[in-house]
Amino acid sequence: MQGEQRAGTFSDPPPWPMRIMVLVLAAMAAPALPAAVQAALDQPLAALGWVLLLSAAATLSVVADPRSRYEVTLRAPIAIGACVALAPPLAFFVNLVALVSLVEIRGRPSPWMAAFNHLQFALIAGLTSLVVHARPLGPVAGAVLAVPVYDLTNLAVVALSRRLRERTSLRAAFRLVAAPFPTFASNFLLIGLLAVLTVVLYTEVAPWSLVLLAGPVWLGYSALRSARDASDRAEELAARVRELEVLNELGSSLLTARDAAVVARLATSALRAICADHAWRARITVALDGRLPRDLEPWEVPGTGALVGLPSGLDQRRRMEAETVCSAIGMALVRLGAERELGESQRAQAALAGQILAEGTAARGRVALRVHDEVLPYLAAAQIQADNVLAAASAGDLALTSRLSTAVRDAVQGAIRTLRRVLDDLQRQIIVPGDLVPSINRAAQQARLEHGLTVGVDTDDYHHRISHPTEILLIETVSGLLANVLQHAQASYLSIRLRSDQRAAELDVFDDGGGFDADRVGPGHHGLELMRQRVALAQGRMTLDSAPGEGTKVRVVVPLGTAGTPAPQARTGSSRSRPPRKPNSERVVHSGE
Incomplete structure (x- = not known):
């Protein structure tokens, strides 16, 4: 099958490294263009027939990876057949001119990416045709040789383009293009069988016999597309369930987290699990201090100064899940802050209550000291004077008795006034809720x-x-x-x-x-x-x-x-x-x- 990207990914202008790659491919194709045009002029019917056949095959596409929008078409077997059946200049020409996929009709891809697709297919076809025609081989042997040359070269070019567009490592790009490997291997074998069949019908039977492939190929394509769609929906549902489980587990863990560093670690693990197939997943991080590497897209955590660093280019579903994680982080950090402030407030209240209790104890001590120093002397004097009153009364000295009684009365009144002041001060210190x-x-x-x-x-x-x-x-x-x-x-x-x-x-x-x-x-x-x-x-x-x-x-x-x-x-x-x-x-x- 032929590897291709949908217009949803190619509609935006590519980064500069990718544009440089397109210019390099154009420079490589320029020397072969005059000979290719001359070959098409020499064999116009063959050129037109193969262009129409390649364009028709390119419209039969199946999505191979829904998350990256990577799709395959039936163009590859026909292209390999052209490499075996046609001379290198003509093989180069028909692959350069033919339709790449329905993306060019349904969508509006970037001119840079449209040029990349046409140039890479033309150069790969020309290279494959040169290898096949370098020595005399039969149609079947040529097709068997053309399949690995064409597929592996196409794999390398597509992987390199993904590395330049997504700024990932070359190894990760190869892994993304060739994953899952069983599907890649089955596509490889299917391409080989269809290519051999195309070459045999074109060279051994007649060029028009390729029309006989239309019925079986269409039925096979329909079955393959239905199976792939069902498989994609099942994989999508399974991935969605896994991601919801990750979000649910994160929410439960954040409820019991007692430290901001633990919240950051749990959220980082959850985000990396959500973006498990992304080449930059290991770089995803939660920065509590708001400091992130410049090559990561910053996401704000509501209610805090923290930031979440995510790779750019995430699909809509992952962006929504990342937004959910950011909200969960914000709620957890706000909760921790509220709990910390509440704890500090409770400790402060306890310290204040302790100080008030200590001051109350000291105040009671001061009241007792005032009673001892200010009230008791008046009462002691009154007691002494009362004894003197009794002695004077027993002696019959009325004048002395009168003077002493007045002294007793003054002492008692002084004690009462002092005690009243002490009680007033004490009452002011007693505060009820x-x-x-x-x-x-x-x-x-x-x-x-x-x-x-x-x-x-x-x-x-x-x-x-x-x-x-x-x-x-x-x-x-x-x-x-x-x-x-x-x-x-x-x-x-x-x-x-x-x-x-x-x-x-x-x-x-x-x-x-x-x-x-x-x-x-x-x-x-x-x-x-x-x-x-x-x-x-x-x-x-x-x-x-x-x-x-x-x-x-x-x-x-x-x-x-x-x-x-x-x-x-x-x-x-x-x-x-x-x-x-x-x-x-x-x-x-x-x-x-």
Whole structure:
């Protein structure tokens, strides 16, 4: 059978190496062209008959490899018969002029590839005819000799052309052209039998007897085409099933992958299995860093910066499967990133909760120390004075008893006042889940009552309840910033704004005080830095914008990690604040007031 490529592959202009090969073939054919034309003029009927016969045989094609669109025709046996029956110049001419395949009629192949087909067939036929006529041989012996010369030369030329077009190795090109070998061998034998029969009928019977071949050849061709089509459909279905199995196995493996390198390795293996018959399959790679060799076609992985490097020229089905693999890679890498961020968020929450627990323990120790140092002395004094009251009363000294009773009363009242302050401080440190907004309102109300500071609180955009450790973090941040304002800023107005969504909670605190230069804060003022460190433990960020005479704005953004739950609608004592000024500059806090 005659090897040929369909127009679907040859419609695009070939690469430059292939064009150079066509020019070389043209240069080789040019010297033989005058003699070939003269031979055709000398035997016009024979030339016309063989051209028509070759053209008719070329229209009987069977697809040999559906994936590469490689097809074979019945042109080869007739061409070999022409090599034996005709002189080399005429054999050259009829193969140069005759139709190569229906591709030239049905499609629009590149002129370069059409020229390649005609030139290579003419040169192969001329070479084969020269070998056969180099010594006197009978028709049968000539046909037997012509078959391997013609077929092997054609195999070498087609393999070389595929190497130049697909930029693969010559060995891989030969393997693609001759695969599967049983089919190649059967075609070789069939060509030989038909060529011998063609030569015998033409030389021993009569030229017109070749018409007798039309019926059997057509029936054989129809049977061969039907069998080949059925075989192609079966192979195509089997290949599709294998590729779907590869995709299914890849999806299952990616679900349990715990590392990006494992995802890349699994995807690379799957893509190489899908492109198992491609010469460049070993070069297919998944680049997590987005760096690929220039000779590979880059495919983007959705949602990531990774790229998949594939050889160019893949058919539509493989491109669709490659796109599916890229999507699976993207989902796996995004899942790993989300799991990593969730793990980091959970670890940060655990660290923050641990720090809050440790600080709570320290706070209880401080309360106990204050009770011991501030409350117990008053009670001890009251006890002593009570004993003195009893002694004075027993002695009947009413004046002394009255003075001592007053001292006891003053000691008890001092203890009560001190204990009340301790209990108030303790109550402010106790934060129950969901108490974020009420706690902020209580702190604002206390600043209004005790210090006369105008405080605006805006929590209208707080829609998602956050975790308890994050609530404690934000409440203590508000308390610390409020204490800084009261102690240092000399402000008349303070704005507190709290917002939240499914991704993060945001806290903005602005005062119209004197402001400061954060880069020139004196030693010993570490409040803001400690706040920043606590926010960083929750994977958040605290930024500050301040300048002398322009007030101070602090923003705290804490990611929630997972979607929050809707916040309660009721808000106690909230009031809308005036919009904070637009910051002049924003920088991460390195020191505090």
